[in-house]
Amino acid sequence: MRIAVIGAGLIGGGAARHLARAGHEVVLIGPPEPEAKRSHDGVFGSHYDEGRITRKNDPWAFWSRVSRESIARYGEIESDSGISFFSEVGAMMAGPADQPLIARVEAVRAEAGFHADRYEGAALAERFPYFAFPEGTLAVHEPAGAGHVSPRRLARAQRVAAEKAGPHGCPPRRRGSRRPAPACGSPPRRARSRRTGRWWPPAALPTCCCRVRCH
Numbered sequence: 001m002r003i004a005v006i007g008a009g010l011i012g013g014g015a016a017r018h019l020a021r022a023g024h025e026v027v028l029i030g031p032p033e034p035e036a037k038r039s040h041d042g043v044f045g046s047h048y049d050e051g052r053i054t055r056k057n058d059p060w061a062f063w064s065r066v067s068r069e070s071i072a073r074y075g076e077i078e079s080d081s082g083i084s085f086f087s088e089v090g091a092m093m094a095g096p097a098d099q100p101l102i103a104r105v106e107a108v109r110a111e112a113g114f115h116a117d118r119y120e121g122a123a124l125a126e127r128f129p130y131f132a133f134p135e136g137t138l139a140v141h142e143p144a145g146a147g148h149v150s151p152r153r154l155a156r157a158q159r160v161a162a163e164k165a166g167p168h169g170c171p172p173r174r175r176g177s178r179r180p181a182p183a184c185g186s187p188p189r190r191a192r193s194r195r196t197g198r199w200w201p202p203a204a205l206p207t208c209c210c211r212v213r214c215h
C-alpha cells in the first residue's frame, strides 16, 4: 500500500518505521524543528527538547504494558538508526503508602511480574539521601529498563530507521521538478513572490517530506 503519515513526531516516526518494515510505500510528512522558536508562527511538536521520563511502573496496566513494549524496542531502534536516545539511569515513583495511587502501581507491577525495589522509612533515606520524603512514603524504584529518553533524538532515530527499512531511500521529488526535494530535517526551501511579497510555502505548511520507500 502507499501510505502518507502526517506528522514526523514520536508517533508518526514510529508508525512510518513499522509500516516501512511491513513492506509498505511510506511517505512521512512534517516540518523540521524550527530554529527560532520565539518567532516561529507555524506548528509545534512536543519533541523539541531533551528529556522524557520512561518507566514500566504505572497505576494503569495498559500504560505499563505499552511502556514495557516500547522500552524493549529501544535497543533495536538505536542500532538500526545509529542514534542513541535512551539513558538507562532508572526511575522511581513514590507516594503515601496508604493512598490508592501507589497501591495501584504495586498491583500492576505484581501482575506484570517485572522487577522493582521497594523502599520505606530509614531504608529509603539511606538509599536516596539526596531526597527528603515525608514519613509514610513508599517508593518503588526500577533500577533497570527505565530512565530518560531524548524525544528529539528518538524522533530522528525513528525517521532514520524507517528510511533504512525502505529498499532504496531515493530522494523524493516535487511533481514536475527535476530537483530532488530537500532531505528530511533540512530547512524548508521558500521563495518570496515579487508581485505580492509573500513567502511560499507559508511557514505553517509541512515542508519536509521524507520518502522512506520509493517503489
Ligand SMILES: Cc1cc2nc3c(=O)[nH]c(=O)nc-3n(C[C@H](O)[C@H](O)[C@H](O)COP(=O)(O)OP(=O)(O)OC[C@H]3O[C@@H](n4cnc5c(N)ncnc54)[C@H](O)[C@@H]3O)c2cc1C
Pocket: 006, 007, 008, 009, 010, 011, 012, 029, 030, 031, 043, 044, 045, 046, 047, 051, 052, 053, 054, 151, 205, 206
Ligand atoms: C513538556 C513535556 C513533557 C513531557 N514529558 C513526558 C514524559 O516525561 N514521559 C512521557 O512518556 N511523555 C511525556 N510527554 C508527552 C510526549 O512528549 C508526547 O506524548 C509525545 O511527544 C506525543 O507524540 P506525537 O507524535 O503524538 O506528537 P508530537 O511529538 O507533538 O509530534 C507531532 C508532529 O506533527 C507535526 N505536525 C503538527 N501539525 C502538522 C501538520 N499540519 N502537518 C504536518 N505535520 C504536523 C509536528 O511538527 C510534530 O513533529 C511530555 C510532553 C511535553 C510537552
